[in-house]
Amino acid sequence: MRFDTPATTNPIDQLKIVGQPIHRIDGPLKTAGKAVYAYEWHDPNTPYAYGYIVGSAIAKGRIRSIDVTAAKNAPGVLAVVTTDGVGELKKGKYNTAKLFGGTEVQHYHQAIAVVAAETFEEARAAASLVKVHYAEEKGVFDLAAARDTAVKPDDGEPDSAAGDFNAAFETAPVKLDQTYTTPDQSHAMMEPHASIAAWSGDELTVWTSSQMIDWWRTDLATTLGIDKEKVHIMSPFIGGGFGVKLFLRADAVLAALAAREAKRPVKVALPRPFLMNNTTHRPATIQRIRIGAGRHGRITAIAHESWSGDLPGGGPEVAVQQTRLLYAGENRMTAMRLATLDLPEGNAMRAPGEAPGMMALEIAIDEMAERLGLDPVEFRTINDTQVDPEKPERPFSHRDLVGCLRTGAQRFGWKDRSKRPGSRRDGDWLVGMGVGSAFRNNLVVPSGARVRLDRGGVVTVETDMTDIGTGSYTIIAQTAAEMLGVPVDKVAVSLGDSRFPVSSGSGGQFGGNSSTAGVYAACVKLREAVAQKLGFNNADDVIFADGEVRSGDRRITLAEAAGDEGLVAEDRIEFGKLTETHQQSTFGAHFVEVGVDVATGETRLRRMLAVCAAGRILNPITARSQVIGAMTMGVGAALSEDLVVDKARGFFVNHDLAAYEVPVHADIPHQEVIFLDETDPMSSPMKAKGIAELGLCGVAAAVANAIYNATGVRVRDYPITLDKLINGLPELS
Amino acid sequence: MQSPGALEISRRDLLVASAATVTVAGAPSLAHSQTNTPEASTGTNVSFTVNGERLELELDNRTTLLDALREHLYLTGTKKGCDHGQCGACTVLVDGRRINACLTLAVMHEGGSITTIEGLGQPGNLHPMQAAFVEHDGFQCGYCTPGQICSSVAMLEEISANIPSHVTDDLMAPAEITAAEIRERMSGNICRCGAYSNIVEAITEVAGRKT
Ligand code: FES
Ligand code: FES
Numbered sequence: 001m002r003f004d005t006p007a008t009t010n011p012i013d014q015l016k017i018v019g020q021p022i023h024r025i026d027g028p029l030k031t032a033g034k035a036v037y038a039y040e041w042h043d044p045n046t047p048y049a050y051g052y053i054v055g056s057a058i059a060k061g062r063i064r065s066i067d068v069t070a071a072k073n074a075p076g077v078l079a080v081v082t083t084d085g086v087g088e089l090k091k092g093k094y095n096t097a098k099l100f101g102g103t104e105v106q107h108y109h110q111a112i113a114v115v116a117a118e119t120f121e122e123a124r125a126a127a128s129l130v131k132v133h134y135a136e137e138k139g140v141f142d143l144a145a146a147r148d149t150a151v152k153p154d155d156g157e158p159d160s161a162a163g164d165f166n167a168a169f170e171t172a173p174v175k176l177d178q179t180y181t182t183p184d185q186s187h188a189m190m191e192p193h194a195s196i197a198a199w200s201g202d203e204l205t206v207w208t209s210s211q212m213i214d215w216w217r218t219d220l221a222t223t224l225g226i227d228k229e230k231v232h233i234m235s236p237f238i239g240g241g242f243g244v245k246l247f248l249r250a251d252a253v254l255a256a257l258a259a260r261e262a263k264r265p266v267k268v269a270l271p272r273p274f275l276m277n278n279t280t281h282r283p284a285t286i287q288r289i290r291i292g293a294g295r296h297g298r299i300t301a302i303a304h305e306s307w308s309g310d311l312p313g314g315g316p317e318v319a320v321q322q323t324r325l326l327y328a329g330e331n332r333m334t335a336m337r338l339a340t341l342d343l344p345e346g347n348a349m350r351a352p353g354e355a356p357g358m359m360a361l362e363i364a365i366d367e368m369a370e371r372l373g374l375d376p377v378e379f380r381t382i383n384d385t386q387v388d389p390e391k392p393e394r395p396f397s398h399r400d401l402v403g404c405l406r407t408g409a410q411r412f413g414w415k416d417r418s419k420r421p422g423s424r425r426d427g428d429w430l431v432g433m434g435v436g437s438a439f440r441n442n443l444v445v446p447s448g449a450r451v452r453l454d455r456g457g458v459v460t461v462e463t464d465m466t467d468i469g470t471g472s473y474t475i476i477a478q479t480a481a482e483m484l485g486v487p488v489d490k491v492a493v494s495l496g497d498s499r500f501p502v503s504s505g506s507g508g509q510f511g512g513n514s515s516t517a518g519v520y521a522a523c524v525k526l527r528e529a530v531a532q533k534l535g536f537n538n539a540d541d542v543i544f545a546d547g548e549v550r551s552g553d554r555r556i557t558l559a560e561a562a563g564d565e566g567l568v569a570e571d572r573i574e575f576g577k578l579t580e581t582h583q584q585s586t587f588g589a590h591f592v593e594v595g596v597d598v599a600t601g602e603t604r605l606r607r608m609l610a611v612c613a614a615g616r617i618l619n620p621i622t623a624r625s626q627v628i629g630a631m632t633m634g635v636g637a638a639l640s641e642d643l644v645v646d647k648a649r650g651f652f653v654n655h656d657l658a659a660y661e662v663p664v665h666a667d668i669p670h671q672e673v674i675f676l677d678e679t680d681p682m683s684s685p686m687k688a689k690g691i692a693e694l695g696l697c698g699v700a701a702a703v704a705n706a707i708y709n710a711t712g713v714r715v716r717d718y719p720i721t722l723d724k725l726i727n728g729l730p731e732l733s
Numbered sequence: 734m735q736s737p738g739a740l741e742i743s744r745r746d747l748l749v750a751s752a753a754t755v756t757v758a759g760a761p762s763l764a765h766s767q768t769n770t771p772e773a774s775t776g777t778n779v780s781f782t783v784n785g786e787r788l789e790l791e792l793d794n795r796t797t798l799l800d801a802l803r804e805h806l807y808l809t810g811t812k813k814g815c816d817h818g819q820c821g822a823c824t825v826l827v828d829g830r831r832i833n834a835c836l837t838l839a840v841m842h843e844g845g846s847i848t849t850i851e852g853l854g855q856p857g858n859l860h861p862m863q864a865a866f867v868e869h870d871g872f873q874c875g876y877c878t879p880g881q882i883c884s885s886v887a888m889l890e891e892i893s894a895n896i897p898s899h900v901t902d903d904l905m906a907p908a909e910i911t912a913a914e915i916r917e918r919m920s921g922n923i924c925r926c927g928a929y930s931n932i933v934e935a936i937t938e939v940a941g942r943k944t
Contacts, residue, residue: 027867028859030875031882033810033850040809120804121795190814190822190876190925239812239876240925272815469873469926625870625928632927657819657923664920664929670912671930 001521003444004576006681011544012520017482018475018686021621025488026237026473035237038209039194039269048196049078051116051258051268052123053250054130055109055278059650060139060342063103063112063132070129071115076122079261080130082113086257092219094247096314097345099223100254105134106311107344108651109277114254116262139342141650143284143309150307150337153316158338160324162390163331165290168301172292176368180289180360180716182319184643184652185282187349188662191239192272193279197255198265203230208252210235210496211245212505213464217498219248224256236496238468238506242633243348244279245468246507276344276655281643283308283317283346287360291368297382299329299368304361309341317346318353322439322697323361325585326401328385342650348507350633351693354440355700359637359718362436362701367714376435376705377409388583397582397682400613401437404589407674408435408611412591422712422730429595430729431606432710436698438588438612442680442689443510444579447518448501448572451480451526455566457547457559459484460492461522465503465515467495469629470692471622472506472515478619479516479686483523485544486558501570509586509690512618517573517684525569530561578682586614586694590631590702596710601722601729603639603707609672610699615680615689627695628671634699636663642719781845783808784852792839798832799823801839802849810850810879814923821922824880824887825849831887833921850879853886861942862886865935873926881922885936888918892940910940 012018029035042048056063068080089101098104100111113130117123140146152158169175195208204226210216213233221228238245251268259266270278285308292301304323308316320334349355369379384402388394408414417433418424424431449463461480467473477491494500501522504514531542536551543550548557561567578584593607610627617623640661643652654660673695679687700718708714713728780789783806792801799816802808802825811834814822818836825834826848854860859867862882872878892908900917901908908914915936916929924932 023867024870026875027870027872028856028863030872030878031850031863031866032854032856032859033808033879034856035875036809037812037876039813040803042807042809119793119796120800121793125795188925190820190874190923191812192814238874239814240874242925269813272817272819469875471873621870625873625926625931628930629873629927632929633925656817657815658817662923662925663927664923665916665933666920668916668927668929670933 001524001571002574002576003517003684004578007685007687010685011483012686014482017478017488018618019616022474022478022488022619023621024471024474025477026467037191037237037239038207038235039196039267041196041207046265049116049118049262049264049266050120050123051114051254051266052127053111053254053268053270053274054113054115054127055274056105056112057132058105058134058136059108059141061105061134061136063105064135065133066113067131071126074122074126074129076118077115077126078118078264079116079258080113081257081261083111089223090225092222092248094215094219096311096347099248099250107277107342109274111250111254111278114258114268116258116266139650141341141343141645142647143286143307143339143341146309146339146341147286147307150339153336153338155315158316158336159334160390161333165301165303165331165333168331169290169292169303172300173295174371175292176364176371177290178364178367178716180287180363182285182356182359182718184284184645185349185637185641186276186643186660187242187244188657188660189240189242189244192270192275193245193249193251194269195252195255196265196267197252197259199259202226204256205232205234206252206256207234209238209245211238211241211466211468211507213466213496213498214502215246215505216248216252220252220256223248223253233498234496235466238466241468241506242350243352243507246348249279273656276643276652276660280345280347282349282352282356283310285317285319285356287319289360289364291364293368293372297372297374297379299327299383301331302327302329303333305335307337307339308346309339310346311342312340314346317356319357319360321353322357324390325388325583326437326439327383328389329383332389343645351440351696354697358436358439358697359700362698363704363716366705377405377414380405380437394581394583397584398678398680399585399587400676400678401587403676404587404611404613407676408589408591408609411674412609414591417709421709426595428598430598430710431593431595432706432708433591433593434702434704434706434709436590436702436705438590438610438694438698440509440586440690440694440697442584442586442683443508444575444684445504445510445514446572446574447504447514448570449503449519449522450501450568450570451522453526453558453562453567455559455562455564457486457557457562458490458492459486460494461519462494462500463503463515463518464498464500465495465511466506468506470506470511470626471619472511474622475512475516475618476519479519480523483520483527484558486547490547501572509693513684513686513688513690514573516618516686516688520685521571521573522569525571526567529567529569533567534561573684582682584683584689586689586691588612588694588698590698592702592706594703594706594710596707596725598729599732601725603720605635605667605669607669610695611674611676612691612694613676613678614691614694615678615683616687617675618686618688620675623675623691624673626692627673630692630695631671631699632663632668634696635667635703637718638700638703638720640719777840779840779843781842781847783847784849794838794840796839797835798837798839798842799834802834808849808851812876812879814877821884822877822880824884824922826883826887829890831884850883853882862939865939869931869935869938871932871935872928877922877924881924881932884919884922889940891918912937
């Protein structure tokens with residue numbers, strides 16, 4: 001099905017099941033420990049072996065030699081595969097850093113060997129016996145020091161401009177010119193990367209933890225130099241990803257190579273201390289923002305420049321993306337510059353671009369509002385735009401940022417925010433409120449599905465879509481149920497298997513809308529097949545409801561319609577030019593209240609509210625969970641998350657969950673989420689948009705602005721730890 | 734009152750000290766510190782009860798309780814998030830107390846009674862805490878969830894047994910089930926999906942039903 005004109009009325013609009021607060025259909029499995037994740041596949045007749053990774057102890061250089069004698073002779077060892085022994089392997093399309101193969105070391109903890117043994121304990125012990133001789137080279141690890149070497153990237157759209165920024169900024173009566181920094185961050189999902197690989201002749205099956213089944217399948221085949229048709233990927237449950245499981249990772253490659261060598265299925269999980277340096281991270285940024293405005297608060301000039309680093313062949317963190325679209329202003333420019341760094345690969349983490357970009361922009365907006373003497377909600381409202389400000393002929397498909405800000409301000413009690421920073425006190429706490437807009441683009445990606453109807457009237461959906469905690473199982477079941485007029489418990493959903501039609505996968509908050517649109521397309525085909533089989537030729541009056549299909553005064557159960565052989569239909573949604581003619585984005589507003597301990601500078605969240613305008617909400621329970629989870633990650637970004645770079649040796653020092661501090665229960669208050677009731681007919685037949693990343697964008701800045709409101713201390717370098725506040729706090733009496 | 738001088742540690746000194754601690758804890762050499770004994774694969778027989786069933790196993794002495802459950806008994810409901818006692822995903826109940834199964838060796842539990850998530854309830858017959866997590870959507874990816882649920886069941890018992898926490902104001906009064914107490918006591922169970930707000934609601938509902 002091609003989607004190139006705005007959606008009109010369709011069966012989803014009935015909203016009998018879609019849009020309803022239906023509990024996760026995989027909930028009982030997950031809460032009872034019965035959902036099977038990658039490392040947990042178990043066939044009692046299979047003698048699994050255990051693989052353990054060896055990582056590079058240098059950040060840059062070459063492997064001179066690897067001595068595996070002791071490791072090979074250790075108890076229980078079945079195979080040792082080394083990066084120099086295996087030779088050069090072709091790099092997959094989506095990776096920047098090489099995962100394995102050859103003698104070049106591009107980053108610390110790069111995989112350089114895998115040891116397979118009878119047991120996990122034996123493999124781990126033997127891995128520690130692998131001796132490596134390196135030729136270490138000098139690397140570049142410090143973004144601030146490398147900033148001047150940064151260049152304009154070749155790909156993408158690093159620069160943009162409209163009007164004459166310099167002239168307008170020069171003459172603006174009120175101006176801001178500030179620099180902000182965001183640190184490297186880690187996805188830190190709870191399930192470490194893990195794979196089990198099993199060969200059968202030249203065919204390979206890998207149970208893994210992947211957000212994008214087809215990308216993994218393609219890149220694993222490329223890396224191993226085998227035909228894609230010979231690779232079977234399974235990933236029905238994923239213990240979180242946030243972007244770090246978008247692209248093939250070393251665990252799958254090592255498991256496949258070790259299994260081939262050991263002639264046994266091999267399981268490999270990355271140990272937690274490997275995650276930060278072996279995989280990808282959100283790159284640090286340095287961002288300069290300049291805003292000029294007239295005295296009444298209208299922005300006349302806005303510029304956003306960002307510097308980030310990556311390995312050769314990598315790309316920039318696109319932190320200026322939102323500034324091209326979020327606020328009005330005739331004269332504008334953005335630019336991104338990329339430095340070469342020898343740190344581990346920088347790549348997508350939840351809301352790449354907007355998450356760190358909004359961390360900076362939304363502080364700048366708060367600062368500018370203060371200079372103008374305007375309420376920050378009001379300042380944002382004044383500068384709303386209904387068109388792409390760089391290309392005013394391009395309207396937004398639907399945009400209600402102002403509705404989010406106004407609704408939020410009212411619900412949160414924004415009017416009680418003290419106008420003078422540092423003036424509200426509650427015992428030992430300095431109390432403040434902050435706001436940040438939320439903004440993230442809505443992406444749409446082709447997505448396929450197969451739908452079966454059996455003689456019991458049960459509908460089965462098959463697609464290689466993944467559920468990374470987002471609720472895909474549930475919203476896909478809802479979509480099929482709505483389309484075919486059956487209750488959710490008559491729908492079975494099978495995901496994450498490369499034998500199924502290729503879906504959008506999960507990433508960039510495109511999965512929910514795109515994958516359900518693919519299921520919609522397949523269901524339209526199945527409806528046609530049912531009608532045709534029954535000889536219902538007038539498509540317009542065919543109704544699917546209550547487990548029946550009706551036309552005129554004929555009514556037949558779906559079970560009967562399916563018959564003994566059942567019916568099956570497959571289709572794929574493809575998206576036309578609507579994303580070019582109209583800008584599709586999602587909007588929101590975050591409101592937070594913090595207390596800052598007047599003696600220690602410790603910040604505690606007191607209240608949090610998000611208001612989101614993101615098209616049709618397919619399931620308010622799972623959508624709300626996406627948003628509260630994102631708000632939580634935003635608190636981490638604001639207050640604690642920081643991959644600390646060892647600038648001499650070139651690695652992230654705090655590479656585990658004790659030292660890389662993500663929010664815990666005690667850090668998070670009750671969170672409220674409001675969804676504005678809206679649809680976006682330009683996005684898909686579902687009229688839905690993304691929500692999972694929107695919820696993150698702007699949270700950290702709202703916290704930063706609340707801290708400023710509480711203390712009068714403006715911190716522009718994340719995370720806002722107490723050392724950055726303490727010297728500005730009022731004297732203790 | 735303290736005499737001036739004794740506690741004259743400036744805010745800045747305090748911060749320098751704690752920053753240094755963080756750096757040491759993250760040193761890379763620690764990653765392999767427990768793995769340098771290749772020959773020591775001696776096994777030991779151990780017997781304990783898991784979810785009411787008495788079991789005998791011969792295990793490598795290095796096998797953690799977590800790996801005994803997951804790799805030897807195929808009870809994979811108990812998750813491995815870090816293997817270092819940092820995340821709580823491996824929380825199980827041993828003799829009624831919650832414990833990080835990755836931080837204890839299986840052979841230390843001779844005669845012990847272990848309850849895992851599978852022992853609390855099954856799909857179709859969920860434990861009230863499991864059902865409350867479904868009801869309140871107290872999870873997303875589900876990977877921290879068995880640990881959260883086991884931890885919360887034991888945590889409510891700890892409050893009933895009047896064991897105080899860091900946020901308990903009055904050590905003489907009976908411990909209360911408040912949101913602050915729940916959050917404090919559950920802080921060893923990380924949820925990167927960020928379901929905390931819903932988890933607290935699920936636990937609060939179960940606690941209310943109980944009391
Ligand atoms: S796996 Fe035991 S605490 Fe993380
Ligand atoms: S549900 Fe994913 S980590 Fe808690």
